[in-house]
Amino acid sequence: MRVKAFTLALSMVPALVIATDHNNVDANRPLRFEDASTIAFGERTFEFGVNAMIGRRNQPVYGLGTEFKYGVGVDQEFGLGIESESADGFRNNLGHLEVRYLRQLRRDTEGAPALAIGIQFATPYGNQGGDPEFGLRGIASHYVGNYNWLHFNADVTFGNNEPRLGFLFGLSRPLGYPRDFSQTLVMEAGLEQDENRQWNAIAGIGIRQQLSPRAVIDYGVLLQGMGQSEKQSVALKFGYGVSF
Amino acid sequence: MLTTMIVVTAVAVATTQQSSADRPATLPAWMRSQTARHIDYRRGSDNWAILGLEPFARDMFATGVGHAMAYEALATGHSASLETEVFDRINTVLKNPPLQPVDEYAVSPTFSRRYFALEQVFEWSHTLHFQTIDVLMHPGWSDQRKDEEIEKLWKIYSAQPYALSGLPMNMEYLDGFEFSGEFRTRYPKVNALFWGYHWLQTVNYDMFYRVPRNTFASQYEVIGDRYHTTELYNTRREFMPMTAETSPRFAKRFPEIANSFDNLHMLHDNVNDILAAPGLSQGEKQREIELAIWRVLATTHIGETAGEGQPVSLHDHRYSMGMPGMGMMKGSDEEVMYMPGMGWMNMSECGHCSMSLSQNANAGATVTADGWTMAVRCALCARDMAAQTLGRAIIRSATENPDQMLVLISDELGNWTSNIPTVVFLEYMDEHPSCNRWSKAFSSLDAFHAYLRERPEYAGAEPLTLEEWASRNGGEPETYKRIDRPSPYQRSREGQP
Amino acid sequence: MKNIIKTISIFMIALGAIFTPTIAGAHDADCPYCKLKLVQNTDAMDNEVVVKFGNKKIEYRCMFCVFADQHKFVGDVVVYAPSEKVGEPIIVKRTSGQWTAPAGTVFLNAFTSHQQCAGLSRAFTSRAAFDNYARRNNVSNPKPLTLAQFMQAVKEALAD
Numbered sequence: 001m002r003v004k005a006f007t008l009a010l011s012m013v014p015a016l017v018i019a020t021d022h023n024n025v026d027a028n029r030p031l032r033f034e035d036a037s038t039i040a041f042g043e044r045t046f047e048f049g050v051n052a053m054i055g056r057r058n059q060p061v062y063g064l065g066t067e068f069k070y071g072v073g074v075d076q077e078f079g080l081g082i083e084s085e086s087a088d089g090f091r092n093n094l095g096h097l098e099v100r101y102l103r104q105l106r107r108d109t110e111g112a113p114a115l116a117i118g119i120q121f122a123t124p125y126g127n128q129g130g131d132p133e134f135g136l137r138g139i140a141s142h143y144v145g146n147y148n149w150l151h152f153n154a155d156v157t158f159g160n161n162e163p164r165l166g167f168l169f170g171l172s173r174p175l176g177y178p179r180d181f182s183q184t185l186v187m188e189a190g191l192e193q194d195e196n197r198q199w200n201a202i203a204g205i206g207i208r209q210q211l212s213p214r215a216v217i218d219y220g221v222l223l224q225g226m227g228q229s230e231k232q233s234v235a236l237k238f239g240y241g242v243s244f
Numbered sequence: 245m246l247t248t249m250i251v252v253t254a255v256a257v258a259t260t261q262q263s264s265a266d267r268p269a270t271l272p273a274w275m276r277s278q279t280a281r282h283i284d285y286r287r288g289s290d291n292w293a294i295l296g297l298e299p300f301a302r303d304m305f306a307t308g309v310g311h312a313m314a315y316e317a318l319a320t321g322h323s324a325s326l327e328t329e330v331f332d333r334i335n336t337v338l339k340n341p342p343l344q345p346v347d348e349y350a351v352s353p354t355f356s357r358r359y360f361a362l363e364q365v366f367e368w369s370h371t372l373h374f375q376t377i378d379v380l381m382h383p384g385w386s387d388q389r390k391d392e393e394i395e396k397l398w399k400i401y402s403a404q405p406y407a408l409s410g411l412p413m414n415m416e417y418l419d420g421f422e423f424s425g426e427f428r429t430r431y432p433k434v435n436a437l438f439w440g441y442h443w444l445q446t447v448n449y450d451m452f453y454r455v456p457r458n459t460f461a462s463q464y465e466v467i468g469d470r471y472h473t474t475e476l477y478n479t480r481r482e483f484m485p486m487t488a489e490t491s492p493r494f495a496k497r498f499p500e501i502a503n504s505f506d507n508l509h510m511l512h513d514n515v516n517d518i519l520a521a522p523g524l525s526q527g528e529k530q531r532e533i534e535l536a537i538w539r540v541l542a543t544t545h546i547g548e549t550a551g552e553g554q555p556v557s558l559h560d561h562r563y564s565m566g567m568p569g570m571g572m573m574k575g576s577d578e579e580v581m582y583m584p585g586m587g588w589m590n591m592s593e594c595g596h597c598s599m600s601l602s603q604n605a606n607a608g609a610t611v612t613a614d615g616w617t618m619a620v621r622c623a624l625c626a627r628d629m630a631a632q633t634l635g636r637a638i639i640r641s642a643t644e645n646p647d648q649m650l651v652l653i654s655d656e657l658g659n660w661t662s663n664i665p666t667v668v669f670l671e672y673m674d675e676h677p678s679c680n681r682w683s684k685a686f687s688s689l690d691a692f693h694a695y696l697r698e699r700p701e702y703a704g705a706e707p708l709t710l711e712e713w714a715s716r717n718g719g720e721p722e723t724y725k726r727i728d729r730p731s732p733y734q735r736s737r738e739g740q741p
Numbered sequence: 742m743k744n745i746i747k748t749i750s751i752f753m754i755a756l757g758a759i760f761t762p763t764i765a766g767a768h769d770a771d772c773p774y775c776k777l778k779l780v781q782n783t784d785a786m787d788n789e790v791v792v793k794f795g796n797k798k799i800e801y802r803c804m805f806c807v808f809a810d811q812h813k814f815v816g817d818v819v820v821y822a823p824s825e826k827v828g829e830p831i832i833v834k835r836t837s838g839q840w841t842a843p844a845g846t847v848f849l850n851a852f853t854s855h856q857q858c859a860g861l862s863r864a865f866t867s868r869a870a871f872d873n874y875a876r877r878n879n880v881s882n883p884k885p886l887t888l889a890q891f892m893q894a895v896k897e898a899l900a901d
Contacts, residue, residue, distance in 0.1 A: 021347050023347045023349070023350040037280065037282075038280075038282070039282070039284075040282035040283055040284035041281075041282065041283045041284060042283065042284035042287075043284035044287070071282075071284060074279070074281050074282075074283070075279055075280055075281065075282070104279070104280055105279075106278040106279060107278060107279060107280040107357075107360065108357055109278065109357055109360075110354075110357055110358060114280070143353045143354075143357065147350075147353065149353075174350055177351070178309070178313065178333050178334075178336065178337055179336070179337075179340065180342075181309065181342045181344065181346040181351070182342070182343065182344055210344045212292075212295075212344065213292050213295070213344055213345050214291075214292065244287070
């Protein structure tokens with residue numbers, strides 16, 4: 001249960017980076033990877049997300065998540081999120097509380113990628129028990145030409161068991177230039193370890209769409225657990241972020 | 245007068261050359277920092293009030309795309325197609341402007357990463373541009389509150405190391421380097437686009453400043469049409485548009501902001517010229533752009549004072565009489581300056597009758613026509629000036645009520661429409677030195693009669709309806725002083741029929 | 742005495758404003774077409790070319806500039822063309838799209854650069870006046886033009 005909780009936290013809790021800008025890729029908006037960029041100093045954002053995870057053998061699982069983010073310093077952001085899942089109709093599982101800090105270490109230049117590091121702490125609350133988890137994420141982003149940005153995320157998660165690893169490669173590019181400036185395509189592929197330290201592949205595709213100068217919606221499809229047929233699932237994701 | 249000109253020109257020639265004092269021993273550390281340093285804009289109920297006038301908002305959003313596309317082409321070695329394919333691509337965006345603000349970093353990734361310090365300067369100044377507009381367009385705030393909020397915005401802007409100076413700078417000096425003029429010579433069509441954007445970004449302030457909200461759309465119908473049909477494609481403009489030339493009321497009230505916008509736009513010109521200059525390596529371009537930034541940073545001019553400085557130098561902060569919101573232009577002195585399209589003028593005087601303009605912000609009027617906006621002394625001067633200019637025009641005139649500005653918009657024939665249906669005019673032809681007393685607009689007949697009761701010398705004057713007033717013409721005021729000097733710029737059609 | 746003269750002069754200006762629409766614009770604007778400085782009237786010769794339509798009264802530098810810019814005029818137009826006689830402009834009109842000038846009007850269009858246009862693109866009340874002006878101003882190859890010929894010359898110059 002503990003592992004499942006944190007996996008859901010990763011996939012559901014919206015982690016808005018710059019809600020006002022579709023070009024900035026945020027973790028779980030709609031895919032798991034993010035770019036090496038924080039929200040602006042002084043910026044406040046709020047995000048809401050829903051998803052439906054359909055497994056081969058299980059009932060669909062629905063999730064809700066909200067997160068508040070604040071640019072606490074130059075190139076630094078702090079996030080506080082709550083997420084819930086409905087494996088049993090939300091009756092017994094009130095969800096998880098998550099605290100996150102992201103620090104951008106350097107910006108992207110022609111010679112070297114942008115780098116950032118994220119620290120995350122998640123703990124269950126409510127009727128269902130579970131163990132807290134602590135995660136670290138290293139992020140690199142680099143422009144590779146022709147309006148394509150490549151991203152690399154490396155995760156390590158600590159809990160009661162052995163640390164688990166995960167690696168994600170992401171690509172983002174704006175769609176529709178020069179006639180349209182409101183959409184970004186995001187794609188990712190990666191590997192992650194489950195609670196048994198088995199490697200599973202994940203892949204996803206999504207869109208971030210600017211709604212207004214303050215608001216972005218995102219939607220996407222994420223394939224998880226590829227390589228282990230009993231764990232395969234498809235997650236449909238939709239989110240809305242707004243700055244205020 | 246000629247002697248003065250020769251002396252000024254000689255000083256200019258002698259001092260335009262850079263001295264060692266014009267180069268810093270070290271650049272500010274932030275300019276070469278590898279951090280992103282994104283700073284949020286000030287949050288408030290004014291945010292994105294610009295969206296209340298969608299055509300204008302979209303045109304403003306498109307200016308950012310236009311800048312970014314041209315810069316990316318220059319940075320990625322596509323300058324050969326700048327006047328053709330890139331121009332067409334930009335023009336398509338300008339004709340179909342985006343609904344949302346566009347992240348310039350995403351449109352010009354190569355340029356933005358290579359010249360990141362410049363991008364920060366641009367972004368922060370553009371934020372000031374947009375937030376000032378938002379305040380002016382706020383639907384609920386009083387004019388007094390808007391003034392206070394704009395002053396706060398200036399303080400927030402100035403607190404950052406990449407804020408540009410609010411001091412007037414000498415434009416002849418800043419445009420007097422070896423590379424100056426390269427871009428406008430090599431890429432006249434794209435340069436016209438840049439100057440068109442800067443025209444739009446400066447002309448709007450007087451459109452909104454202390455002007456009733458219900459006139460924004462009708463004013464922008466005229467301004468936007470001018471922008472799309474003429475200003476974007478005007479390859480005959482002699483110099484970039486200055487804020488005080490397009491929004492004199494705003495520039496006079498907020499000279500530091502007006503100066504910072506002009507300094508920003510001159511920085512754009514410098515960067516364009518450096519990128520277009522042949523024979524400069526990428527490293528040299530980088531260095532020249534850093535110097536261009538440094539020259540106009542507020543931190544470079546700490547302790548210096550508006551109105552002072554050695555002529556035609558980096559630290560020349562003199563300004564023409566009556567307009568602290570504009571630095572010295574080519575050939576100008578404290579008394580007169582040359583405005584492209586309007587000729588020589590004294591900014592402290594009425595453009596029509598040469599009488600001194602009132603220092604009272606709630607007096608007189610401005611005329612916007614043919615791409616310029618001029619301050620005038622009375623309603624007659626405004627009307628006749630507009631009548632002497634081709635095309636549609638906008639008059640923004642004081643009435644007896646400081647909170648009720650009259651906005652008149654004319655068609656190509658000079659027929660006017662008013663935002664105040666009950667407007668009446670006094671026009672009791674007398675000596676022009678007192679035109680601000682005998683030529684006035686009133687919001688109502690009652691206000692007209694109340695004024696006449698205080699001014700028995702105009703007893704018997706009949707109130708003029710808008711139509712009656714519009715059909716009049718006062719001719720050339722006897723007070724008008726023509727300043728007979730040649731243009732300091734290369735003229736447009738000198739060598740052709 | 743000084744006040745009386747001033748009062749009379751103001752009165753004359755006011756009258757002029759009402760009855761003589763050839764009075765030019767006040768501000769020191771450039772010609773809307775060639776963008777060169779407008780040439781003011783002198784005691785010896787009128788130079789200000791004034792175009793009137795609706796409530797607009799626009800000053801140009803020469804007759805060529807007026808006709809080169811005519812697409813910008815709305816509706817019926819009156820052009821007050823300076824003639825060889827001071828204070829007696831030639832009235833050239835566009836009514837329902839048709840241009841007309843008084844019988845006998847002769848046009849000169851002999852400039853090669855717009856710097857010369859004010860002196861070399863003008864109207865005259867007669868052929869004799871045209872010849873006299875050309876002789877006194879050493880105009881090389883002066884060619885007298887009718888209104889139609891003048892308009893054609895402008896059209897051809899713009900097409901080049």
